[in-house]
Amino acid sequence: MSILVYAEHADGTFKKSAYEAVSYAKAIADITNTWVTAVTIGDISTSELASLGHYGATTVLHVSSEQLNRFINQAYASVVAAAANHANADLVIVSNSFSGKGLAPRIAAKLGAGLADGAVELPVVEGNKLTVKKTAFSGKAFAFTELISDKKVISLNINAFEAQETGDTPQIETFSPPIEERDLATIVEEIVRITDKVSLPEAEIVVSAGRGLKGPENWGMIEELADALGAATACSKPVSDAGWRPHSEHVGQTGITVSPNLYIAIGISGAIQHLAGISASKTIVVINKDPEAPFFKVADYGVVGDAFEVIPKLTAAIKAY
Numbered sequence: 001m002s003i004l005v006y007a008e009h010a011d012g013t014f015k016k017s018a019y020e021a022v023s024y025a026k027a028i029a030d031i032t033n034t035w036v037t038a039v040t041i042g043d044i045s046t047s048e049l050a051s052l053g054h055y056g057a058t059t060v061l062h063v064s065s066e067q068l069n070r071f072i073n074q075a076y077a078s079v080v081a082a083a084a085n086h087a088n089a090d091l092v093i094v095s096n097s098f099s100g101k102g103l104a105p106r107i108a109a110k111l112g113a114g115l116a117d118g119a120v121e122l123p124v125v126e127g128n129k130l131t132v133k134k135t136a137f138s139g140k141a142f143a144f145t146e147l148i149s150d151k152k153v154i155s156l157n158i159n160a161f162e163a164q165e166t167g168d169t170p171q172i173e174t175f176s177p178p179i180e181e182r183d184l185a186t187i188v189e190e191i192v193r194i195t196d197k198v199s200l201p202e203a204e205i206v207v208s209a210g211r212g213l214k215g216p217e218n219w220g221m222i223e224e225l226a227d228a229l230g231a232a233t234a235c236s237k238p239v240s241d242a243g244w245r246p247h248s249e250h251v252g253q254t255g256i257t258v259s260p261n262l263y264i265a266i267g268i269s270g271a272i273q274h275l276a277g278i279s280a281s282k283t284i285v286v287i288n289k290d291p292e293a294p295f296f297k298v299a300d301y302g303v304v305g306d307a308f309e310v311i312p313k314l315t316a317a318i319k320a321y
């Protein structure tokens with residue numbers, strides 16, 4: 001079994017999730033006695049391409065094309081499928097990121113492959129069969145998917161597998177698959193970055209606040225705490241619906257799914273629809289003035305208290321640390 005990984009970058013810098021995906025592929029390659037090829041698309045430096053080798057890629061296929069400077073789901077899926085064929089890969093790994101969620105099923109369809117999306121740990125390998133533990137029902141449960149087809153695609157949840165450096169230098173190859181006109185039917189004209197802060201889906205720490213904050217004028221203390229921790233900020237749905245925070249921060253069943261090492265929930269009741277987006281968090285801290293708030297049932301640590309008293313003290317203590 002040879003393995004291909006699609007490595008995502010943002011403006012020429014690989015995302016942490018790309019290194020996680022390569023490390024995950026390398027760990028499977030070690031079990032199955034094979035090697036890892038990575039493919040990446042767009043402008044990126046040679047040293048950045050070489051960094052994929054440190055995480056276990058033997059070969060890096062670099063696709064550089066004016067037409068592919070911006071992410072186009074259909075075209076990127078065709079390129080990754082072509083790279084899989086070029087590398088004779090029977091397993092393709094992508095991150096279960098915003099773009100990976102669109103890519104994985106398209107790649108699977110193009111390769112006639114079985115798909116397990118949202119993997120949370122290494123698969124169990126038995127001959128040609130891979131049994132993949134993955135999240136299901138918006139993160140409320142785990143499912144075990146058996147992939148028995150010859151070709152397989154797995155998307156890996158962000159922060160589910162730690163990136164591990166192995167220190168090798170990869171072979172870098174230019175790869176130029178033909179791009180069909182129909183793959184360019186939808187073009188992204190412009191991507192407007194709305195914040196330079198830590199990306200929410202990739203964040204290792206998330207500071208999230210809800211209606212308990214009373215109004216948008218009180219988010220200064222949330223941002224200060226997030227800055228002190230190097231965290232991304234998030235919010236509950238009513239908060240973004242009310243326009244207190246941008247919709248890009250809305251976490252939950254109808255918003256973004258996060259899987260940080262630490263999720264701090266402040267003034268959020270813990271409705272099931274909110275929990276659906278955060279249940280893969282490794283450690284959950286809840287700060288709420290109501291000891292009966294449902295969020296405490298899923299918390300690893302809880303503080304019963306008024307956010308307006310607790311947060312400034314917490315931020316001061318973290319800054320002093």
Ligand code: FAD
Pocket residue numbers: 209210211212213235236237238239250251252253254255266267268269270271272273274277287288289290293305306307308
């Ligand atoms: P509230 O429920 O009003 O809770 C506020 C909390 O703040 C309370 O627990 C209160 O005790 C606490 N509090 C008040 N003052 C303070 C203080 N001074 N200090 C500390 N704590 C304080 N919600 C989501 O978040 N994400 C979703 O994706 C989502 N999708 C939904 C989809 C559907 C179809 C539906 C029907 C609902 C969805 N919701 C979603 C809404 C969800 O059901 C809840 O209504 C929402 O999560 C509640 O937001 P909240 O906890 O901020 O507000």
